[in-house]
């Protein structure tokens with residue numbers, strides 16, 4: 001049995017976490033191992049150790065001192081969190097702008113705390129209501145606390161990547177496969193774009209396959225579910241069903257807890 005003890009206790013550089021989040025302007029947010037981990041005395045910094053069983057056979061195992069921190073850092077760095085959200089955590093204090101936002105924050109917190117018990121979530125509401133921030137906070141926390149495999153994708157950028165892949169002769173599956181298979185997938189800005197048949201088909205592949213394998217999906221969208229609107233405004237408002245199609249929308253409502261945030265734009269300030 002490997003020794004289990006806390007690494008980095010007392011390290012002032014990383015406050016005992018074993019990593020720092022870089023705020024440099026890279027494309028994606030990055031965590032970096034602290035020297036107290038990368039120079040681990042127990043494994044010589046390799047992250048693995050030889051252990052011996054009772055029969056005297058030696059085998060390689062993840063270092064009990066630093067191996068988990070290394071995995072968490074790797075998970076965070078593979079999550080493709082946009083760099084403008086570097087360091088954002090679910091546990092950050094956001095001053096809620098009303099009951100609906102407080103309810104959303106409460107759900108996201110319990111999703112993280114009780115993972116994997118709770119359903120994914122669908123954050124709906126106008127722009128500037130910290131929806132992306134809440135979703136990023138959840139996956140930042142799940143990677144760094146629980147080493148869960150998470151991937152963030154902005155739907156609009158994904159379509160761009162796919163178009164580029166087509167012209168470069170790269171099979172579509174190389175782009176979509178990792179998103180279908182990720183343990184947790186964030187799809188940011190769902191419904192943005194032209195909502196063409198091709199775009200809906202991409203979404204359908206993503207959502208149907210994740211639905212069939214019961215994978216948790218976290219979605220943000222500026223559009224709301226038809227049912228959340230008062231009856232009289234249903235006919236003249238573009239809703240999520242119009243943007244993604246009835247079939248995808250109804251799957252989403254099954255897979256995700258609907259969280260509708262009302263209120264004014266954060267970025268405008270008041």
Ligand SMILES: [Zn+2]
Nearest residue numbers: 011014034036
């Ligand atoms: Zn340290």
Ligand SMILES: [Zn+2]
Nearest residue numbers: 040043063066
């Ligand atoms: Zn080690």
